[in-house]
Amino acid sequence: MRELKFLNQFFWKYRWRLLLGIVFICVSNYFRVLQPQVIREALDLVIEQVNSYRMYDGFDLGVEYFGVLSYTLMLFGGLVLLLALLMGFFLYLTRQTIIVMSRLIEYDLREVIFDHYQELSLDFYKRNNTGDLMSRITEDVNKVRMYLGPAVMYCANLLSTIALVVVSMLAVSPTLTLYTLIPLPFLAISIYYVSNIIHTRSTFIQQQLSKLTSVAQEVFSGIRVVKSYVRERQQVNYFAQESEQYKEMSMNLAKVDAWFFPLMVFMVGASTIITVYVGGLQVVAGNISAGNIAEFVIYVNMLTWPVTAIGWIASIVQQAAASQKRINEFLETKTSISDPAPDDKHQLRGDITFEKVSFVYPDTGIRAIDKVDFQLKSGEKLAIIGRTGSGKTTVADLLLRMYDVTEGRILVDGKDIREQGLANLRRQIGYVPQDVFLFSDNIHNNIAFGASHDPSREEVEQFARYAAVYDDIAGLTLGFDTMVGERGVTLSGGQKQRVSIARALIKHPEIVILDDCLSAVDTNTEQQILGYFNEALADKTAIIITHRIYGHLKFDKIIVLEDGGIAEMGTHEELIKNGGYYSEIVERQMTEEEEA
Known part of the structure; x- marks a missing residue:
C-alpha cells in the first residue's frame, strides 16, 4: 500500500462521494441482512402452524385457517421483495457515487501525468521511449482505477457485510457462528500467500506490456523504413516473440487465479456443510429453531461473494500497486529545466550573448559545444555554418533552454536565460527545427x-x-x-x-531561429521565402543554421563551427578573404549553381 499513498489526495478531494458511497453500501447490506431474518420467521411460522393446520384439516375452519396462513406468508414474501428492492436501490446509489468517483480520479490522474510529462525536459524523452510513456498513462492508469473504484467498493461491501452478518449470527448462536467461521483463517493465509505471487507477476507483466507498446509504436512510426528494407516478416516475428512472452506471463498469473478462486468456494461450501450439521444438533438440543438453520445457510451464501472477493480485491490492489509504482517513478522525476518566473510576460528586445558556452550531453558525455563566444544585437542576422555534428543544432537547443549550459552562460537582453521566465522566453522565439x-x-x-x-x-x-x-x-x-x-x-x-x-x-516572434529549414525547397521558392525574411525580419533578431549560403539574405555575422568550437567568425567579405571552410562552401555552391 506504500505505493498507493499518492492516491490519498484524490480520495480526500472526493471524500464526500466516497463517504456517501460507503453509507449507501452499509444501508444496502442492512436491508440484505434483514431478508434471512424474515425468511426464518416465515419458516418457523410454517413449522409451528403445520400441526395446528392438520387438526383443522377437513373442517371449514381449516380452510379459513389455511387462508390466514397463506396471507401471512404472502406478507412475508412481499416484505422480502421490498427489502430486496431497497437493497438494490441503495446499491445503485453506491455505484453512482464510488464508481463515478473512480472515473473522476482516473481523469484527474491522467491530467496529472500528462501535465508532468509536458514539464519534463528533453533529456527525459531521450532516455525513455514513447511506448513506455503511453503504457503508463493508459494501461497503468486503468489498473489503478480498478483499485479506486471496484476494489474500494467491494472492500467496503466486504467489511460491512461481514460485520452485519456476524453480529446477526452471534445474536442467534455464538457456538454455531464459531463453527461456521472456522474455514476463514485458512482462507486468509491463502490470500496472503497468493497476493505476493500476484504482485510480483503483475509487475513483470506491466513491464512486458510497455515493451510491446514500444515495439508497435516504433514499427508504425518507421513503417517506411521497414517496408523499404523488406523487414516486415522480421518485425512480425520479433513482435510475436515478445507477445508470446507476455502471453506466458499472463497465463501463469491466470493459473494462480484459477486455483485460488475454486479453493475459496470450497472453503465457503465447507462452512455451509458445517452449518447444517452443527445446526441440526443444536435444533435437536432445543437451542435454536429449524428456521435458524435456514437463516445461517443464507448468511453463509451471503458471505460467499464478499469472502471470495477478498482474493479478487487483493489481486486488484497488488496490480494497482505495481502500476502506481511505475507511475510514481515518472511523477517523481524532476525536470532538469526549472522555470524561475512562470508569470513573466516582459517583452524581449532580442539581444543575444553567448559567454564561453560549453555543453556536454548528459546521457552520452559528448561535448557538443566548447567555449562558444559571440554577441548578437537586436535586429541583427546571424548564420551558423558547419559540418554535420559540429554543434549547430545544439546552439538552438541551448537558446530555447531545451538544455542548460554546462559551462558559461547565455544572456538575452543582458539577463541570464536561466533567470528568465521559461514560457515567456520560448513564446517570443520562433523556431523551425531541422526535424x-x-x-x-x-x-x-x-x-x-x-x-x-x-x-x-x-x-x-x-x-x-x-x-x-x-x-x-x-x-x-x-x-x-x-x-x-x-x-x-x-x-x-x-x-x-x-x-x-x-x-x-x-x-x-522577436527572435527567429531557422535550423536548416530550406534544405528541401527549390531555388525559386527559396527566393520567395528569403524575400519575405528580408522584409518582415528587418527588425527581428534571426539565427539561421544552414549548410549552404543564401545570397539573397544579408547576414551581419557568420559563424563557422567545427568540433563544437568557433573556427571562423565575421562578415561574408571577411570570411571569403580568410580562404577557410566558409570560402570553400561558397566556391563549391557557386560551381554547383553554374553547372545547374
Missing part, C-alpha cells in the same frame, strides 16, 4: 498552432503566402482543411518545412 513535426490535424490548425491567439483563416493564409506554401495548399482538394496525416506524412518534405515556417512566423 519538422506536424500534428495529425488539418493544415490550418497546424499553422495556427504557433499563434498565441486564435488566428483567423485570412491570417493563416497570409502567413502561408509568406512561407511560399499557399499555392501548394490551394491546389489540394480540401485546401487548408486537408488532414496531413501522422507527422505530416501526406505532405512532401518541402511542404512540411514551409508549413513549419508559417507556424513559426505567425507567432510574431
